[in-house]
Amino acid sequence: MPDRPARHTLVWLSAHADWRADVPTHDSRLAAWFACGWPAVVARHAADDPDPRIRLGVPLPPAEGKQRLALRVPLHDIVRQAPPLALSHVAVHAGVPADWQVPIQALERLAPAHVFGAFAWQVLTGLDYVHARSDIDVLWSVQTADAADALVAKLQVWERRFDRRLDGELCLPEGGAVNWREYAGCAREVLVKRVDGAGLEARASLFDGVGLPRMAWHYDHVTKVAM
Incomplete structure (x- = not known):
């Protein structure tokens, strides 16, 4: 697993993941979300941010105000990754x-x-x-x-x-x-x-580094989405 997954990577957390919501009042909604087995998405991490944890987002549907709930989690608590x-x-x-x-x-x-x-x-x-x-x-x-x-x-x-x-x-x-x-x-x-x-x-x-490896989403296990 790479040190920091790419933006837009879907991630699933372990059942006992030590995640923390940026806004504490969002804890219960996030807990319910992860209890459904749904993923979060990797968000951009500021270069000057000293927090080593992975920044994630969970976007709620329009019925819940289209809020984007932000959280952080240690890398080792991510058990699966998949590309968008x-x-x-x-x-x-x-x-x-x-x-x-x-x-x-x-x-x-x-x-x-x-x-x-x-x-x-x-x-x-x-x-x-x-x-x-x-x-x-x-x-x-x-x-x-x-x-x-x-x-x-x-x-x-x-x-x-x-x-x-x-x-x-x-x-x-x-x-x-x-x-x-x-x-x-x-x-x-x-x-x-x-x-x-x-x-x-x-x-x-923008394309000066064409000889470098192309962007890829790295993951250990691709989760199959039910049709």
Whole structure:
């Protein structure tokens, strides 16, 4: 298991995990969440944060105010990890609203991708996260500037065709990620998010480390999600 899992990694905690909510009043809700066997998601860890524990988030559904409950846990209390759900998995899941199935299938044909946000949590938990105005949040791995440019152009066409909002990130070869919509703009600098923080970086240098290993989600056991 790596020292610090990548952002968006899904993690399951041991039954006796020594987790601590950032807001103590959230303890009971988090305890009930984990009692259902549901995961949390790895959040960004500030580079200057002295706390060595892993930062996690649990996003509640709209019926509970869409709160994002934050907590921290020692790395050794994480018993399983898995990458974000594959878009191909979400596309065929019974929990996806009927009017989203064609748009998601069309999106899947553009490029391999992973899903986070409302659609992912609806599949993972069976709770109602997706509503008529929901966006879909997607992650794409891109290895070169040309590939990123081509993908962004296709995503813009997808939005116009289906009249739906598409959010998400382009995952860069060396592990950073940039919002695809921001990348599609003309700014010389873009905000790049990493597991240990975020900062503005020159757009022209995003793919300078193309020879480095591509971003990957590491895990010991991939949990199968019930269909």
